[in-house]
Amino acid sequence: MRSESYSHTQQNNIHLASIETFILRFPLATPVRTSFGVMPARPAVFVRVTDRDGISGWGEAWCNFPACAAEYRQALITEVLSPLACKHIFPSPQALFASLSQQTAVLTLQSGDHGPMAQAIAAIDIAVWDMCARKAGQPLWRYLGGSQDTVTSYASGINPTGSEELIRQKIAEGYNAFKMKVGFDSEQDYHSVSMLREIIGHDRRLMLDANQGWSPQDALASVLRLAEFSPLWIEEPLRADSTPQTWRELAEGSPIPLAAGENIAGHNAFCQAMDNFGLRVIQPDIAKWGGLSGVLALLPEIKRRQLQYCPHYLGGGIGLLASAHLLAASDMPDGMLEVDANPNPLRHALCGPLAHPVQGVVALGDAAGLGIEPDIDAIKDRLAG
Template sequence: MTDSFTIRSIEAFCYRYPLATPVVTSFGKMLNRPAVFVRAVDEDGVEGWGEAWSNFPAPGSEHRARLINEVLAPGLVGRKFDGPGRAFGALTGGTEVLALQCGEPGPFAQAISGIDLALWDLFARRRNLPLWRLLGGQSRKIKVYASGINPGGAAQTAEVALKRGHRALKLKVGFGAETDLANLVALRAIIGTGMLATDANQGWSVAQALEMLPRLAAFDLRWLEEPIRADRPREEWRRLRMAAKMPIAAGENISSVEGFKEVLAEDVLGVVQPDIAKWGGLSACAGVARDVLKSGKTFCPHYLGGGIGLLASAHLLASVGGDGWLEVDINDNPLRDLFCGPVADVTDGTVSLGEEPGLGFAPDLASIARHRSL
């Protein structure tokens, strides 16, 4: 089978899973878990699956699905490409003015990312190679950490994570010093000397972050994620880096090659976290991930969504290697658990990918038909 392929169809499917317990961040709550899954099919009948980031705002998932089905897919169907990167370039370049005109570069980038992931899965299946190996990986085994640990019931959630095989945790902070520190005391006791990280979700001002940093130093944190807004001047980030006793992490809200080049060229971030479903797909983020390692920093793919994007993120981490962890949300979400393949099987803090072509997994959408919203 040749490397070039002609796209026969691209379709997005939108789902929502209602939550009994909301997922909480410092900037808001998720009352349900959305997912936008993308299926690409070529003229030989080979399928590929991807996922577009769609967590916020609440109506965003249906919007992104419609962008894919009504705006982006018609521009690709019937066209021949010699690789996913070519299609990514055509979509990105062909919609830049439209995204600028409507003020929506983010949703367009996320929709394009979902298509890109589907085309990489398709491309790897055509090559009869697992995606992680197609992208240059040498080992199928990766480390993972449990994320999404809310301020309420943090200790109980952490205990559940350990029972599921996790050996590394990330706590959401930014809910007041008393709550944050009490949760950190509890989690450090639970995890022992294991990996513990925190995520402020852009929740602090520089002054608040500087006030918290000495208090966080006692917990031997692997990193502090997004302590301030992602768009704050680099000088503010440098001030935090100088005061921090732990590495600073960010990257999920960087949305350009130039943006990543900037943070890789400076000694501010110790952990860099692109989100392949939010910007860049694999076509852009595979190169970013390799550049992260070349810069001497730790690559940890950011992810908080359904299972297909999580599985693709696992393949990326396995492909580039390094000593980073894959983010695995611990909160209730069948749209994740039913569609992440081997990532659902955490053993002693690790997961092992398979040798099947592509992502090695084809979703059974009938199993979640009751949750479909578009």
């Protein structure tokens, strides 16, 4: 990223007039399985901010679990955050993000709602960045300071069983990298990963995601066994709250690089994890913590430590597209964007060019902001039909 990035944001004061929220759900014919539970539907909380000049921007909050998560994030945005965000004039998106975080800090401690509040703030932050880029007439990746618009994507969310047809479909669509869920029965994990490697061959990249499903002992045994399939990384092989020593010991014994970040929140927490966990791949999720402002500030820390930035994402198309713009702006050529392989019109209808990779690569283009104008009513009609 260019060192002069973001100076233009100081020239456009942010004075919000309204914040609207929209909840949509897409029921899944084949639920997504993880080591900790099953997702029977794909929910989304989309946010539209509009300033006093009538310019709008779009964001999204993480809300996958539990089933009532979407409604709760919506209530936090509408009842708690909207009055705070619309009350003052802010010199930049970062200033608005900092203000919302500071003004809700004690409330968050009192209620224990660290995750939901962070996700609600993240949605507003993403929307404000989109609004500012639209107002400047620039694509978000350029407004964020990037110099090129391409990102490499990979197909994610692949279930351990019954995924053969989906994998072949994604190969036909242009994907060259795939990530499978593990963390189940040891034999099932082995045979599932063997199946994936056999279908994709040895020229395509393979990654694994254990979703915090292993004990330290099981994690080491599993990575040693699965290493024969040459995974690029193993994601969350341990619980996110495992001690730094536990992470380091696994990293030292694992032939597979360790990845984590979707369940880390806060700049200091990320820096401590990067310094103490032995991670090689860092995976913040802009819809779970930080929005664009928080993760943007992490990028120099990731680059300085020579780690790989591969944003986590498992939601609708707005947050996915924002993740892609931030990855493009990072100017880290080894980064890869996670794209859920499972059917989801809440993603597909709103992710613009990400729906059509060419050899795994997507060009985001020069349209202002995120480059899309969501038609929520049309998506609702499609879901109803």
